[in-house]
Amino acid sequence: MFTEKEINKIAINYANISKTEHYYLEFLCVKSSAFLDGYWDAGFKVFTQDGNELEGPLFVVIDGETGEISTMEQLIMKYRTDCMVKISNQPIQKHSND
DSSP states (O other), rough: OHHHHHHHHHHHHHHTTOOOEEEEEEEEEEESSSSSEEEEEEEEEETTTTTTTSSOOOOEEEEEETTOOOOOOHHHHHHHHEEEEOSSSSSSOOOOOO
16 A cells, blocks of 8 residues: 555656646645545646646546556546445445335
């Protein structure tokens, strides 16, 4: 399991390698995810190359075991068919077919 310090380094590295000719990321913070056990939430401000901030921050999740970075949408698509994976802070509700 990665430490918070290591997760910070992963997030900062992500910001550094995500620079393009159109935008760049500024790292804000990481915190233990309230929604996904074993994951960290990371936030970034997004700027154009001219230094103008784009609308809203970018949020990603970092797997605390592997260091893999994903968007929330990518995780939902990855686990959507696995009813045993909890992708919220609410318990899984079993539905009867009756």
